Amino acid sequence: MSEPRLRAKELDAADGLAAQRAEFLLDEGGGGSGGEAVYLDGNSLGALPAAVPGRLEDVVRRQWGELRIRSWTEEGWWTAPERIGDRIAPLVGAAAGQIVVGDSTSVNVFKAVVGAVRLARSADTAAGPVGSAGPVRDEIVVDATTFPTDGYIAESAARMTGCTLRPVPPSGVPDALGDRTAAVLLNHVDYRTGRLHDLPALTAAVHAAGAYVVWDLCHSAGALPVGLDEHGVDLAVGCTYKYLNGGPGSPAYLYVRAELQDRFDSPLPGWNSHAEPFGMRPEYAPAPGALRGRVGTPDILSMLALEAALDVWDGGVTIEAVRAKSLALTDFFLECVEAYVPEGRVECLTPRAHGERGSQIALRCPDAGDVMKRLIERGVVGDFRHPDVLRFGFTPLYVGFADVERAARVLADVLAEPGT
Missing domain, CATH: 3.40.640.10 (Type I PLP-dependent aspartate aminotransferase-like (Major domain))
Structure with missing residues (x-):
């Protein structure tokens, strides 16, 4: 096992927010030919929390379907x-x-x-x-x-x-x-x-x-x-x-x-x-x-x-803990990109300084649109911004360090393919 993969395993084992992943419905087997899906597009659309489908069913069937207009007051609409x-x-x-x-x-x-x-x-x-x-x-x-x-x-x-x-x-x-x-x-x-x-x-x-x-x-x-x-x-x-x-x-x-x-x-x-x-x-x-x-x-x-x-x-999750993990995830992603992707193939547009970085990494790549399409086909979902930007969003509540390592490794594989 390569060093970044070992490091990912250690970081996941020490992750205080790891249990929050179970609060979401994630397509763990939706990664195409490359294995498990890695969802790094929460900066466009967050994943589905597990509590939502049942709550919505109650809203539709009972509150709207049975109580109807009474729900404006009785259910707090x-x-x-x-x-x-x-x-x-x-x-x-x-x-x-x-x-x-x-x-x-x-x-x-x-x-x-x-x-x-x-x-x-x-x-x-x-x-x-x-x-x-x-x-x-x-x-x-x-x-x-x-x-x-x-x-x-x-x-x-x-x-x-x-x-x-x-x-x-x-x-x-x-x-x-x-x-x-x-x-x-x-x-x-x-x-x-x-x-x-x-x-x-x-x-x-x-x-x-x-x-x-x-x-x-x-x-x-x-x-x-x-x-x-x-x-x-x-x-x-x-x-x-x-x-x-x-x-x-x-x-x-x-x-x-x-x-x-x-x-x-x-x-x-x-x-x-x-x-x-x-x-x-x-x-x-x-x-x-x-x-x-x-x-x-x-x-x-x-x-x-x-x-x-x-x-x-609920249950004690703090925005400070989320921020700490966000910075750790984005730091690790950049480390993995540097370890796997040949120098000069992509350019990081996101500041390295923690005080100047949100929760996403933007990489400039001349053929970014095609690269992102190939990444998605292999189960690594980010997004593309015209004309040449690959965006990867890191939602700490459900993204782990193994996800990050896999995303960087698949990115390197895609960039090494003929035609890219």
């Missing part, structure tokens, strides 16, 4: 958005009452960015008479490397609020801020490279400029500590189908810091966020707290599947 938000809160370092679940990430980005501009302008108005608080805040700064949808939404929000949109790489954000900056939209982890950006420092820089920050946590929540409350983040959004394993299209969430909730003015004031939703009044009055982030009727089936998926975090 109505309060699901904030109840599930409170379960997500500890995973992103937030106290209860600041997260509401619902809608897609894109919709929540729109709410948050427009809401941030309105917060900035209301703060300036409160500072003194018109014209005494300095220039009008009419600029939105957006991460120039962001996932495309965030850029599209930011552009639309800029048009709606009469702002100029300014794309800036995260490293350049502090120097780009000024007294016209209203809102800044940033990604905690870069979706292509896996680079982890400095949330505490960037948040502090935005606040020093008198602006409000919105963080996209899609590639960090459930994989590493975030510290929303600790670092004074204003607003944050995130999806739940990646490291939170909520299932395809599971609802996203919106965080609004408690101190800002009474001034948060959502651009989508739906009946579900009304202070008296069943009053059916023509005038809108926002609900107190994070509830004003709700819009329409909750997506109950997806929402309750997510609630069941969050059970995997």
Whole structure:
């Protein structure tokens, strides 16, 4: 047995999270000709938690099928958005009452960015008479490397609020801020490279400029500590189908810091966020707290599947332990790639420094699309990002060190094949 395989066996034996793997339904025999399947695409879609199918069957057959409309009250459907938000809160370092679940990430980005501009302008108005608080805040700064949808939404929000949109790489954000900056939209982890950006420092820089920050946590929540409350983040959004394993299209969430909730003015004031939703009044009055982030009727089936998926975090699993294993997995993967793959065949785009790395490894490879296709055929599932990036996501709750070693070994085999 080669040295990396022996090392993998030792690391798995010492893994304090190894038992969590049983909480997921994994296709252990789905690895094609190469043996067991290795699923390294949890940064796109998390694996299925074992508790979800039975819970959903109960929701469909009993709650919907038998209780029907009574389930809104008797089974707690109505309060699901904030109840599930409170379960997500500890995973992103937030106290209860600041997260509401619902809608897609894109919709929540729109709410948050427009809401941030309105917060900035209301703060300036409160500072003194018109014209005494300095220039009008009419600029939105957006991460120039962001996932495309965030850029599209930011552009639309800029048009709606009469702002100029300014794309800036995260490293350049502090120097780009000024007294016209209203809102800044940033990604905690870069979706292509896996680079982890400095949330505490960037948040502090935005606040020093008198602006409000919105963080996209899609590639960090459930994989590493975030510290929303600790670092004074204003607003944050995130999806739940990646490291939170909520299932395809599971609802996203919106965080609004408690101190800002009474001034948060959502651009989508739906009946579900009304202070008296069943009053059916023509005038809108926002609900107190994070509830004003709700819009329409909750997506109950997806929402309750997510609630069941969050059970995997019960029983003492901490985000700190998950982060420690994530770093160990990604370190070991890079070691195995260096041991198996000929030098120069791939280039690592993910930072080596722990403080700059999320929970994925991105490798640049000229024929990445074909390589990933061959990897999947051999049971190693990652994904490909145009034009030349292989992405491997490491979900510590169900990925082991033997998985990591096998993935690197199969990658080397594929790269050694004719035509690659």
